[in-house]
Amino acid sequence: MKTEPVNAVSQTDSLGTEVKALLLGNIRDYAMYIALVVIFVIFTIATKGLFLSSRNLINLVNQTGYVAVLAIGMTLILIIRQIDLSVGFVAGFLGAVSAILLMKGWNVWLVIPTVLLCGIVVGVYQGFLVTKIKVPAFVTTLAGMFIFRGLLSLVTAGTGTIIVRNRTFLQLSNGYIPDLSWGARFDFHLLTLLIGIFLVIATIYSQVRNRRTMQRYNFQTTSTVIFVTKLVSLSALIMGIIWIMASYRGLPWTAVIVAVVLVIYNFVLTKTRFGRHIYAIGGNTEAAELSGIKVDRVTLLVFASMGLLAALSGMLYTSRLASATPTAGVGFELDAIASSYIGGVSVSGGVGRVTNTIIGALVIMSLTNGMNLLGVDISFQYVVKGLIFILAVAFDVTTGNRR
Amino acid sequence: MTDYILEMKGITKEFPGVKALDDVGFKVRQGEIHCLVGENGAGKSTLMKVLSGVYPFGTYRGEIVINGEIQQFRHISDSERQGIAIIYQELALFPELSIYENIFMGHEIMNGIVIDWNETILQASKVLERVGLELDPATKIKDLGVGQRQLVEIAKALSKDVHLLILDEPTAALNEDDSENLLNLLRELKEQGVTSIMISHKLKEVVSIADTITVLRDGKVVCSLDAQERQISEQEIIRHMVGREIENIYPKREGIEPGEVIFELKNWSVTDRTSRREILHSVNLQVRRGEIVALAGLMGAGRTELALSLFGNVSGYEITSGEMYLNGKQVQFKHPSEAIAQGMAYVTEDRKANGLILIQDVKFNVSLPALSKLARGLVVNEHEEIIMANEYRESLDIRTPSVQTMVGTLSGGNQQKTSLAKWLFAEPSLLILDEPTRGIDVGAKFEIYTLMNQLVEQGMSIIMISSELLEVLGMSDRLYIMSEGTITGELAVEDATEEKVMAMATKTGEGVAG
Structure with missing residues (x-):
């Protein structure tokens, strides 16, 4: 088959044609952003602006936090064509463990690493079953669902809900970063604003650098107009969010934690050998193995990372509720899986980006948040989320087939 | 003058950016074995998909005439009803099921609302006999060799009362004995009045079996050669296929002494x-x-x-x-x-199944086995990767728009070159x-x-x-x-x-x- 060079688009064709081609080529990504905007607009109108208030947006960020970190771990799991159904109850159980340890008087700086380590142990246990014993992940983690649900009930059986009083721990999901000492003079959060400006500069710098590289190798790039439009809107978006936070009480710790996790995972996936190996395994496991990739080892590590993030998620949730409850974690795995798929992870594996998964998590949690504001019944919420989820995947499958 | 069982006139089929078939005229006479040859991507399989209704009426231009009637196939079942059966390169059998279950899959012999298994087995044995496969019809497909499976596929087609049998590279996976068997079977079926269209890369077989040879190149018919009139040579076919003469299929090596x-x-x-x-x-x-x-x-x-x-x-x-x-x-x-x-390096037999990662681009695939050569610590140097991939693209002449093109979109030959590049990079x-x-x-x-x-x-x-x-x-x-x-x-x-x-x-x- 003859393949005509598509690179020529940027030089010869008009802007309109390019915009059209760009939209068609990345329809999956844009659809996700459009969906998010639509959800925002609908809820803002329906709640008469309450949805878009600083207070609620901060609330949304804190709510999204524990699902977002789970979804990041789940993205890796799904890329290598595995599944982890146990994460919800693992998070619930480990959240309860952190509450118990705090109640017993452990130092919070000892509790956090201990619980994270427990998460890794849980992940390694499930990863071991999947890779060495060759029990399919679906079965392994379904069993895990039973086990950790049981363990959660066991540890909360005596006391019922365990209240957390540790101030530092509560900051995780309820606190804000401190301001600079001389920032108090302004009626906005100065450090938050400075972070925002730094983020915008860093984004522009990396995008421009990336574009230069692409051009150097004669790869297809967008025209200058589109590129600048993209940069301006991206910067405006970042500054918009930052401004909302800065004019309230500043950046929540949850946002910082999620951002750190996101940056690390994005770096690992896109820049390192380990990341390449993950995509290779998802793309074709057998070919990856024959190319010298130790599939079992990578799989085990991905499950271990999932356990680690489940532990983090559990602590964020416990901190948010200021307590560990016997029902914590119910349905988290569904939110995490849905976030990943809405964020464009391929149902057949090998494709997916954690940056998009975060958007997916925002879609899911905006729905939850907005419907809560409207007082929609929880049962109906499940139906709506399920429909959005299946719509995203169906869309993915049909557009993917045409590619 | 023989009657034509099939006439395809002015068939044009376009995919975004590519004209896969360009005003193709294709005629098949009643009772002949008609071979369709051409390089990969010449349009052979596309033409057969148009014929069988995989690409439904309306997605192409031109007309299909069978036994003098214009046909508008919207689905494969429409063409099956006209007695056309296609057997693909990748066989579509169920390994865990028996031969007789496979043969009648999709057109089961019914007795009321239940399947009449006795009649099924009886009919299966009859049709197996016709293709010369002396096996218990209850044998599972997974216990059969590739050659035998191919025969089961043909038996399945025959069980549907086929007039026109289309075979897409039927001998690609067969050894010489099995290939010879299959060709003999096609000759026998011809005696029984079944017309066959065979797509093949094995020109030796083509010249031995074909009554007519049609050569496609770049979506156009180059020529239709009548092999009954005169003996066609492999060289002649190759010349039409590639548009140039290949002196020797196997290039000479300078006499170096092994060490x-x-x-x-x-x-x-x-x-x-x-x-x-x-x-x-x-x-x-x-x-x-x-x-x-x-x-x-x-x-x-x-x-x-x-x-x-x-x-x-x-x-x-x-x-x-x-x-x-x-x-x-x-x-x-x-x-x-x-x-x-x-x-040590191993280029696998089946590049799609376990050789390449088709959803990734050329550079990703080429760098995979020796990523450490491109990495400082754990981080992959993407600049070096692109330079390296471009070097192989040039030295092996991998025809791809760029090294960030998805491997799955390349032709078979270019995929194979990508496989080779990947292992050469591992030195x-x-x-x-x-x-x-x-x-x-x-x-x-x-x-x-x-x-x-x-x-x-x-x-x-x-x-x-x-x-x-x-x-x-x-x-x-x-x-x-x-x-x-x-x-x-x-x-x-x-x-x-x-x-x-x-x-x-x-x-x-x-x-x-x-």
């Missing part, structure tokens, strides 16, 4: 853990520096299993005895990564090529042979597993012949003839050690 032994296998025996069956019996072989050693034999002789057991043994076979020496050291590999590190001293030219066109084959010659001239050693006898005789310095997991013979290429090799390849039950 010292760099790879040796002694008494290598391997057992399959699940079936507890010994699949390789005391294999001994040697490879010298700068030598192409062929492993000839029939499908299922154990050659791929041998390669896999050497190359890190991912199938988890039990190696019951034997020693392996590479570059003078005794080695044993627990994982392909160890084999790669010691200078092996011993390269194992498993069926290196399967399913790729004549032009790309020549390029791959030329590359193999360059590599051995640079001092690399190659083990070439091939079921194509002419390729084995044309390319190797020395050949081992395998049958049923045993090396049944070793020949210098000067002493080898097709007859000698076939005799050794079909030798069974003798000289089996252990």
Whole structure:
């Protein structure tokens, strides 16, 4: 088959044609952003602006936090064509463990690493079953669902809900970063604003650098107009969010934690050998193995990372509720899986980006948040989320087939 | 003047950016065997998909006339109703089901609302007899060889009362015996009045069986040759296919003397853990520096299993005895990564199934086995990666818009070159090529042979597993012949003839050690 060079688009064709081609080529990504905007607009109108208030947006960020970190771990799991159904109850159980340890008087700086380590142990246990014993992940983690649900009930059986009083721990999901000492003079959060400006500069710098590289190798790039439009809107978006936070009480710790996790995972996936190996395994496991990739080892590590993030998620949730409850974690795995798929992870594996998964998590949690504001019944919420989820995947499958 | 069973007139089929078929006229006479040939991507399969209704009426221009009537197929079932059956290269059988269940899958013989199994089995035996397959119809497909499965597919088509049988590369996966059987069956069916259209890359078969040969190139019909009027030569077909003359299919290598032994296998025996069956019996072989050693034999002789057991043994076979020496050291590999590190590379038989990652781009695939060469610590240097991939793209002439094009969109020949680039980047001293030219066109084959010659001239050693006898005789310095997991013979290429090799390849039950 003859393949005509598509690179020529940027030089010869008009802007309109390019915009059209760009939209068609990345329809999956844009659809996700459009969906998010639509959800925002609908809820803002329906709640008469309450949805878009600083207070609620901060609330949304804190709510999204524990699902977002789970979804990041789940993205890796799904890329290598595995599944982890146990994460919800693992998070619930480990959240309860952190509450118990705090109640017993452990130092919070000892509790956090201990619980994270427990998460890794849980992940390694499930990863071991999947890779060495060759029990399919679906079965392994379904069993895990039973086990950790049981363990959660066991540890909360005596006391019922365990209240957390540790101030530092509560900051995780309820606190804000401190301001600079001389920032108090302004009626906005100065450090938050400075972070925002730094983020915008860093984004522009990396995008421009990336574009230069692409051009150097004669790869297809967008025209200058589109590129600048993209940069301006991206910067405006970042500054918009930052401004909302800065004019309230500043950046929540949850946002910082999620951002750190996101940056690390994005770096690992896109820049390192380990990341390449993950995509290779998802793309074709057998070919990856024959190319010298130790599939079992990578799989085990991905499950271990999932356990680690489940532990983090559990602590964020416990901190948010200021307590560990016997029902914590119910349905988290569904939110995490849905976030990943809405964020464009391929149902057949090998494709997916954690940056998009975060958007997916925002879609899911905006729905939850907005419907809560409207007082929609929880049962109906499940139906709506399920429909959005299946719509995203169906869309993915049909557009993917045409590619 | 014979009647035409099928006439396709002015067929034009476009995909975004590509005209796959351009005003194609194609006529098939009643009761003939009509071969359709052309390089990969010439439009053969597209034409057959238009004919069978895979591309429904309305997605192409032109008309299809069958027995004088214009047809508008919207679905494969429409063309089946007109007595057209297609048998694809990748067989569509259910391995866990029996032969008779497979034959009547989709058009079960009913008795009221239940399946009439007795009648089914009876009819299945009849149609099996017609294709010359003397097997119990209750045998499961997974217990059949590739050749037998192909016959089951034909039996299935016959059970639907077919008038026009379309076969897409039916002999690509078959050994010479099975191929000959299949061709004889087509001749018999012709006697019974069944018309066949056969797509094939094996020109030797084409000239022996065809009544008419139609050559496609770049979506256009180059010519239709009447093979009943005069004998058509392979050279003539190739000339029409590629639009130029290929002097010699196998390029000559400068007379270099093979050097010292760099790879040796002694008494290598391997057992399959699940079936507890010994699949390789005391294999001994040697490879010298700068030598192409062929492993000839029939499908299922154990050659791929041998390669896999050497190359890190991912199938988890039990190696019951034997020693392996590479570059003078005794080695044993627990994982392909160890084999790669010691200078071994294995280009798999089926590049789509376990060779390439089709949803990733060219550079991703090429850098995969030797990523550490591009990494500082854990981080991959993407600039170096692009430069490296572009070097291979140029030196191997991989025809792709850029190195960030998805491999799955490339043609078979260019995918195979990508596979080779990937392993050359790992800088092996011993390269194992498993069926290196399967399913790729004549032009790309020549390029791959030329590359193999360059590599051995640079001092690399190659083990070439091939079921194509002419390729084995044309390319190797020395050949081992395998049958049923045993090396049944070793020949210098000067002493080898097709007859000698076939005799050794079909030798069974003798000289089996252990």
